[in-house]
Amino acid sequence: MDSDGTISPDGKRCEFSNTDSRLVEGLVELLHGLGYKSSVYWARSRRRVIGGQDRDCLGYWRVSWTAYAEEPMFRLSRKTARMRSIENARPWKSRRRRIVNIQPVASMPLRCISVDSLSHLYLCGKGFIPTHNTEAGNNWIGYVIHYAPGPMLAVQPTVELAKRFSRQRIDPLIAESPALRDRVKPQRARDAGNTMLSKEFPAGLLVITGANSAVGLRSMPARYLFLDEVDAYPPSAGEEGDPVALAEARTRTFAWRSKIFLTSTPTIHGVSRIEREFEASDQRRFLVPCPHCGHDQALRFERLRWEKTKPETAHYACEACEGAIEERHKTAMMAAGRWQAAATPADPGTIGFHLSALYSPVGWLSWTGIARMWEAAQATDEAKRSFQNSVLGETWIETGEAPDWQRLYERREAWRIGTVPGGGLFLTAGADVQKDRIEVSIWAWGRGLTSWLVDHIVIAGGPERQASWGELTGLLGRTWPHAHGARLGIAKLAVDTGYQAPAVYAWARGAGFAQVAPVKGVEGFNRAAPVAGPSFVDATERGRKIRRGARLWTVAVATFKSETYRYLRLAAPTDEDIAAGATAPPGFIHLPRGAEAEWIKQLVAEQLVTVTTRRGFQKLEWQKLRERNEVLDCRVYARAAAWIAGADRWSGAKWRGLEDQLGPGQPDGHRAGDEPPPVTAGLLARAAPATGNRRSTWLAVDKGWLK
Numbered sequence: 290m291d292s293d294g295t296i297s298p299d300g301k302r303c304e305f306s307n308t309d310s311r312l313v314e315g316l317v318e319l320l321h322g323l324g325y326k327s328s329v330y331w332a333r334s335r336r337r338v339i340g341g342q343d344r345d346c347l348g349y350w351r352v353s354w355t356a357y358a359e360e361p362m363f364r365l366s367r368k369t370a371r372m373r374s375i376e377n378a379r380p381w382k383s384r385r386r387r388i389v390n391i392q393p394v395a396s397m398p399l400r401c402i403s404v405d406s407l408s409h410l411y412l413c414g415k416g417f418i419p420t421h422n423t424e425a426g427n428n429w430i431g432y433v434i435h436y437a438p439g440p441m442l443a444v445q446p447t448v449e450l451a452k453r454f455s456r457q458r459i460d461p462l463i464a465e466s467p468a469l470r471d472r473v474k475p476q477r478a479r480d481a482g483n484t485m486l487s488k489e490f491p492a493g494l495l496v497i498t499g500a501n502s503a504v505g506l507r508s509m510p511a512r513y514l515f516l517d518e519v520d521a522y523p524p525s526a527g528e529e530g531d532p533v534a535l536a537e538a539r540t541r542t543f544a545w546r547s548k549i550f551l552t553s554t555p556t557i558h559g560v561s562r563i564e565r566e567f568e569a570s571d572q573r574r575f576l577v578p579c580p581h582c583g584h585d586q587a588l589r590f591e592r593l594r595w596e597k598t599k600p601e602t603a604h605y606a607c608e609a610c611e612g613a614i615e616e617r618h619k620t621a622m623m624a625a626g627r628w629q630a631a632a633t634p635a636d637p638g639t640i641g642f643h644l645s646a647l648y649s650p651v652g653w654l655s656w657t658g659i660a661r662m663w664e665a666a667q668a669t670d671e672a673k674r675s676f677q678n679s680v681l682g683e684t685w686i687e688t689g690e691a692p693d694w695q696r697l698y699e700r701r702e703a704w705r706i707g708t709v710p711g712g713g714l715f716l717t718a719g720a721d722v723q724k725d726r727i728e729v730s731i732w733a734w735g736r737g738l739t740s741w742l743v744d745h746i747v748i749a750g751g752p753e754r755q756a757s758w759g760e761l762t763g764l765l766g767r768t769w770p771h772a773h774g775a776r777l778g779i780a781k782l783a784v785d786t787g788y789q790a791p792a793v794y795a796w797a798r799g800a801g802f803a804q805v806a807p808v809k810g811v812e813g814f815n816r817a818a819p820v821a822g823p824s825f826v827d828a829t830e831r832g833r834k835i836r837r838g839a840r841l842w843t844v845a846v847a848t849f850k851s852e853t854y855r856y857l858r859l860a861a862p863t864d865e866d867i868a869a870g871a872t873a874p875p876g877f878i879h880l881p882r883g884a885e886a887e888w889i890k891q892l893v894a895e896q897l898v899t900v901t902t903r904r905g906f907q908k909l910e911w912q913k914l915r916e917r918n919e920v921l922d923c924r925v926y927a928r929a930a931a932w933i934a935g936a937d938r939w940s941g942a943k944w945r946g947l948e949d950q951l952g953p954g955q956p957d958g959h960r961a962g963d964e965p966p967p968v969t970a971g972l973l974a975r976a977a978p979a980t981g982n983r984r985s986t987w988l989a990v991d992k993g994w995l996k
């Protein structure tokens with residue numbers, strides 16, 4: 290590395306380039322063995338001007354990876370000096386695995402996939418990296434080509450992913466296995482019947498397709514069917530219905546000789562396909578013996594024990610003897626483990642396997658790693674769900690049952706509506722536009738997305754009334770007093786475009802997109818991020834985009850409704866807890882004494898139900914329990930505004946900065962007649978504080994829910 294290696298000026302990437310493929314392969318293997326994740330790039334040969342001469346440059350490989358000063362890659366001081374300390378980096382992104390130990394893995398699932406097994410349908414829950422499931426399927430593909438040729442259909446969630454799967458998984462599998470290489474002709478050979486999505490071999494054919502392609506799913510009768518990541522499939526392949534059912538129909542020709550293998554990381558309880566299929570199987574779990582008492586048990590996350598904030602103390606408590614099982618015991622336990630069925634399926638040929646990351650072999654994801662991931666995941670619901678799905682291999686239960694409004698009413702707290710308590714660090718607003726009024730909730734947000742209702746304002750007159758918009762504009766310049774003396778304005782206001790979108794855009798353009806975000810609600814949970822955008826939606830009559838035109842954010846309202854309900858369900862600390870210094874848990878929703886019953890009833894006006902669609906597949910849907918639900922909508926938009934402002938991604942330092950800006954340098958309860966506190970930059974308001982009876986103008990149109 291001293292002579293041929295380089296490091297980027299920011300110290301983020303080490304690089305090594307060479308034309309010798311064996312040398313490059315050796316380097317990659319060495320890096321992997323040391324735990325570095327590298328990427329390899331092939332630069333094609335081309336003509337270049339070097340030193341004024343036109344020259345042929347040979348193609349070469351470039352290997353790059355991230356390394357840290359604690360394990361220097363260089364001896365030359367000027368290169369070493371660029372390396373960053375692991376302290377300020379995110380090593381778990383680049384240092385995912387390393388070889389610590391090599392051991393045979395229990396191969397029961399693989400033996401079940403083998404064609405002479407009695408069972409025809411196989412399932413796997415997934416715990417760790419894709420190799421667990423997908424790799425099992427890939428091995429099956431290799432087995433079919435080599436030993437049991439026949440027509441085989443491999444389905445990925447989309448055609449795009451199918452192409453990537455073929456390039457990154459199947460092509461190397463064939464290239465690196467002599468037995469497969471002999472049977473599948475190279476892609477370049479003419480008339481070889483071998484393309485990216487179709488591989489011909491003697492007495493068989495492998496077709497790779499996406500679950501979004503009805504044409505691909507109907508392409509041929511299949512004896513073998515490999516359905517990968519079924520929970521990521523769309524509900525319907527085009528207009529033709531459930532892709533799993535469509536694909537399974539292709540195996541009927543082969544009746545009992547057919548074999549179907551489904552795998553997936555599970556998603557949401559009630560709509561997860563793999564969960565439904567697993568429940569219809571014999572539900573095998575892997576039992577391992579306790580090293581202390583010998584009791585066989587399936588590993589469960591609830592029994593992983595560690596001291597709070599000290600994941601390195603993680604160990605597993607035996608369910609029989611409570612003995613501490615350490616990471617180092619795992620290898621022997623796994624070797625002595627066995628699969629045990631927990632149910633008798635209607636079809637005895639349906640076998641299901643479930644494995645979580647708790648079983649990861651020593652040197653892979655450790656129990657300490659899992660404890661650390663759990664602690665890190667507590668910040669947001671998205672992270673919690675991801676942990677539940679991909680580490681534990683369990684579905685996530687959306688808590689859709691409406692919280693009890695009376696309990697929320699009784700736990701209202703003693704601070705004045707229209708003011709911001711100490712923990713609230715910035716304000717957002719959610720505006721719901723109705724035919725005859727515009728309703729706006731103002732929420733304050735603090736660390737951990739704890740929130741406080743600050744105000745709820747009803748502007749009489751709908752979007753047709755110009756004055757309504759004027760009043761909404763007025764809100765953008767208004768400020769609310771903070772417990773530490775400063776005054777806060779609205780950092781971001783999200784306004785719904787579901788009704789009279791053109792009028793909303795027109796207003797938003799005038800008000801400016803720095804403070805205003807037009808939003809559109811969409812159904813569904815399976816979105817990578819709860820808010821997407823913005824997209825530019827303004828166009829002239831000729832269809833040309835308007836410069837500085839309106840920006841629209843897409844909000845997965847279902848996700849934020851679920852989150853709101855989960856937050857509403859968090860237990861408030863008791864008086865004793867508070868006396869002992871405890872505060873409300875992250876995400877807690879604080880309501881002031883002034884919030885009336887009607888307001889709270891609207892906040893919990895919907896519930897999540899599982900519905901069966903006309904096509905027969907299930908989905909989760911939010912349904913109204915009562916007519917009025919604007920308060921919940923306003924809350925969801927205000928929450929989306931916090932997301933758009935970036936609050937979900939702020940570092941501890943950013944929150945600390947907000948706290949520093951707000952005090953508590955000054956005594957609580959800034960009194961009239963005092964010198965008004967300075968209006969700070971950033972999220973704090975630009976407008977001068979209102980004086981006297983400032984709420985009265987808004988109270989005139991307020992329905993009186995807030996006092």
Ligand SMILES: [Zn+2]
Nearest residue numbers: 579582607610
């Ligand atoms: Zn035990």
